[in-house]
Amino acid sequence: MAHHGSSISYQLDKTILLTGVVTEWAFVNPHPQIYFDVNDAQGNVAHWAVELLPSPSMMKNMKVGWTRTSMKPGDQIKLVCNPSRVAGAKACLARELEINGKVWPVGAGPG
Helix, strand or coil, X not given: CCCCCHHHHECCCCCEEEXXXXXXXXXXXXXXXXXXXXXXXXXXXXXXXXXXXXXXXXXXXXXCCCCXXXXXXXXXXXXXXXXXXXXXCCEEEEEEEEECCEEECCCCCCC
């Protein structure tokens, strides 16, 4: 059995900070996805996607409340993520995540 590596898709040596509004929360295998809109300084909207590393079953095992209803369209998010390796892509890999001001774990770290 094989699995893709994150370093193939994302620049693991770089991080960016994004804030936006959730448009869709896909609590699916193999990795949950958040789709969200980010406004730039000129008021233009950019549509982004962020991948979370744990699978839904791993997220449930974190025992912090991850479910299909953990977020909904309109929720405010702030995240630190690794950008895509594809120039101009509006996609990243989550490293730190806040939903409506509450910090949510996105990896299988301590606690």
